Amino acid sequence: MLAFFFFVAFMAAFFVAAGVIAYRGRNPLAEIIAAHQRQQVRREKAGGHNLLAELWQTEEDVLPVAVAAGLAAALIALAMGNPVLMAVTALAAFIFAPRAYVQLKKRRRQALFLGQLGRVVENLASAIRAGGSPPPGRPVRGGNLA
Incomplete structure (x- = not known):
């Protein structure tokens, strides 16, 4: 039972550390630019103009x-x-x-x-x-x- 507890504690610490490392490796500006580019691609695929967006x-x-x-x-x-x-x-x-x-x-x-x-x-x-x-x-x- 004690070995299982230590295994779960080790796994939790591992995933928390991996999450922190992944979070610190983020580049928010690059994420915003990539999201904007994806939105532009979606607009171009949809035919360029959204009638309701132009209307409003x-x-x-x-x-x-x-x-x-x-x-x-x-x-x-x-x-x-x-x-x-x-x-x-x-x-x-x-x-x-x-x-x-x-x-x-x-x-x-x-x-x-x-x-x-x-x-x-x-x-x-x-x-x-x-x-x-x-x-x-x-x-x-x-x-x-x-």
């Missing part, structure tokens, strides 16, 4: 948003009792709701970024005035700061 002007997967908006618009128009209105509003919602959703997300991201940018620049300027240096690994470009 995004590469994000917003099909669930489009379907939900189309169904909601169709149900509202169906409650009014006009089938032509139902088809028109469902189509309009299917086309324009994802674009509005992506624009809303974009504005939120930009607002969050701009909200943090002022504080970061003030802290960096304060550190430089106090004789500090920029954080390591992030060189300041453009020569002198004076």
